[in-house]
Amino acid sequence: MAMRNKGLEIVPSGKALGADVRGLDLNEAMDGEVFGRILDAWHRHLVLRIRGQNIDDDALVAFAQRFGRLHSAAGEEYGGKPRGLHDAVELISNIVEKGRPIGALGAGEATWHTDMSMFEVTASATMLYAEEIPATGGNTYFTNLYRAHDTLPEDLRRLVEKRRSLHDAAYLATGGVRGGYEAVADKSQGPGARHPIVKVHSSTGRKALYLGRMGFGYIEGLSVEESDEALAALWAHMTRPEFVWEQVWETGDLIIWDNRCVAHARGAFDPSARRLMRRVTVMDD
Numbered sequence: 123m124a125m126r127n128k129g130l131e132i133v134p135s136g137k138a139l140g141a142d143v144r145g146l147d148l149n150e151a152m153d154g155e156v157f158g159r160i161l162d163a164w165h166r167h168l169v170l171r172i173r174g175q176n177i178d179d180d181a182l183v184a185f186a187q188r189f190g191r192l193h194s195a196a197g198e199e200y201g202g203k204p205r206g207l208h209d210a211v212e213l214i215s216n217i218v219e220k221g222r223p224i225g226a227l228g229a230g231e232a233t234w235h236t237d238m239s240m241f242e243v244t245a246s247a248t249m250l251y252a253e254e255i256p257a258t259g260g261n262t263y264f265t266n267l268y269r270a271h272d273t274l275p276e277d278l279r280r281l282v283e284k285r286r287s288l289h290d291a292a293y294l295a296t297g298g299v300r301g302g303y304e305a306v307a308d309k310s311q312g313p314g315a316r317h318p319i320v321k322v323h324s325s326t327g328r329k330a331l332y333l334g335r336m337g338f339g340y341i342e343g344l345s346v347e348e349s350d351e352a353l354a355a356l357w358a359h360m361t362r363p364e365f366v367w368e369q370v371w372e373t374g375d376l377i378i379w380d381n382r383c384v385a386h387a388r389g390a391f392d393p394s395a396r397r398l399m400r401r402v403t404v405m406d407d
Contacts, residue, residue: 130156132163138266139384140367141167148177148185148376157188164247165326169264169367169379175251176374179208179400182251186210186402189247189378193238193403199226199294199301214250214399216391229393232295234265234336234361237381238403240291240314245381246324246406252375254398259391262369267330267383270360271320274331278359281352282319282331287341289334290314295388297337309340309349316342319356323382324406330383331360360385382406 129145141163146156164170177185186192195212197203200223203213215225238245250262274282291314292303299305306312314334319341321332333339336357341349369377379386381403391397 130159132159132167134167135367137367138269138365139168139264140369141170143170143172146172148172148175148181152185152188161189164378164380168266168268168384169369169377171369172376172378173372174374175376177251177376179211182249182376182400182402183208183210186247186249186404190404190407193245193405195401195403197226200224210402212401212403214397214401216393216395216397225398227294227296227388229260229391229395229397230296231390232388233297234263234357234385234387235295236289236332236334236385239289239317239332239334239381242315244315244317244406245403247404248379248381249402249404250377251400252371252373253400254396255371255373256391256395256397259389259395260371260397261389262371262377263387263389264367264369264379265361265365265385267332267360267365267385268328269365270362271329271331274359278352278355282341282356285319285341285343286316287319287333287339287353288312288314288316290338290340293335293338295335309338309346312338312340314339321382323380325382328383331356332382333357333360333385336361336387361387 131144133142192210194209204224213225214227216229217224237248290312292306294300321330
């Protein structure tokens with residue numbers, strides 16, 4: 123049953139990050155050798171795309187669990203998940219049923235951010251599976267934060283070395299206030315975890331820049347004005363075009379990215395078009 127997965131092929135995107143995994147069917151058995159090749163490719167390319175999948179939540183969760191423990195997803199920001207959905211699966215969708223959204227993020231733009239960084243226990247992998255997509259729009263952009271770190275101008279390097287930043291929990295990637303939180307008057311006192319700006323990857327040992335959401339957060343030891351200026355310069359550097367790869371979605375795509383060294387953003391799309399994605403995040407233990 124696992125024979126097809128033995129024909130695995132890794133095809134780099136040719137950009138600063140990203141690769142296609144070909145010859146893989148996530149409904150088939152996968153032995154340790156095959157998973158080892160996937161894990162090695164993920165560490166090497168930071169984002170993997172597996173096209174042409176037709177999987178249910180059990181298969182998605184089973185694959186994600188090979189990467190580590192999974193976050194639970196309550197769907198708090200849109201009033202709770204549909205009944206019966208697996209604890210680890212979050213719907214990312216603009217679909218409205220019976221007057222309420224069934225998933226998070228809607229159809230608007232999602233600015234550059236790193237998943238789950240507002241928590242003390244952050245995320246390593248995020249997996250996003252495309253069940254329904256609009257004809258155009260909603261593309262996802264990924265940026266290589268190893269390269270961003272390694273090419274930092276000297277003034278920014280000195281500024282961020284050994285400093286931590288607040289990863290604000292009060293705001294969503296869409297810019298709205300998260301359910302259960304209030305707008306933040308003083309960024310230096312906002313809710314959320316504080317992490318080193320230069321993050322040492324827990325698997326590869328490499329250094330990457332690590333921030334929460336573009337436009338939010340605070341760098342310790344600076345005034346709010348100084349912090350805003352430094353964060354704007356850092357995000358401008360981190361999202362330079364030569365560091366970025368764009369994912370144009372097809373139904374059946376599964377994308378796996380590494381939040382320890384990748385930030386991502388999403389473009390807006392026609393709100394009258396349906397988009398339904400299934401997301402799982404893995405804890406960075």
